[in-house]
Amino acid sequence: MHDESVAVEMPLKAAEPSGPVRETTETRQHFVLARLGSSLCALPLGAVIETLRPVPLLAVQGMPPFVLGLGVLRGQAVPVIDARILLGLDASTPPLRLVSVRVGHRQVALAVGEVLGVRELADVAASELPPLLAHAEAQPLQGLHVLGGELLHVLACARLLSADAWRLIDQGGGGQT
Secondary structure, eight states, X not given: OOOXXXXXXXXXOOOOOSSSOOOOOOOEEEEEEEEETTEEEEEEGGGEEEEEOXXXXXXXXXXXXXXEEEEEETTEEEEEEEHHHHTTOOOOSOOOEEEEXXXXXXXXXXXXXXXXXXXXXXXXXXXXXOHHHHTOTTOOEEEEEEETTEEEXXXXXXXXXXXXXXXXXXXXXXXXX
């Protein structure tokens, strides 16, 4: 099988100041943007390992519905999460790409529609969730924004899988299918 991994680096232009430099408290960070149906998601660039085409999956019993199974990426068994199902979005079409991310010392692959590239965004990481979502247990969302008229889900990679889900993966899911 031919693996077509794609680096997520894109040239970024630094904006030159057009007038006097003002002191700002704005925080800027680079994110990999991916399409999730009619929405977008942002993943911190520092957590992204690579993007690649979908791989064959081994289903694992007992997993939450958003865990599609285990895929082999560069010789490692990696949980593959459908980001659309994780966020309660429409997942009626098959994912086109995987985005492999670091979760502590582990790795997870997110199934997405397409990868749009790298973008520098201001104050995205510092945003707060709406009160209705802020208290959800193990919430994978770090923030919600609007970008170009589309909803942007900022994901916290460290919270993509719960400790219970990791335990099931480590134990082989209580039996694989």
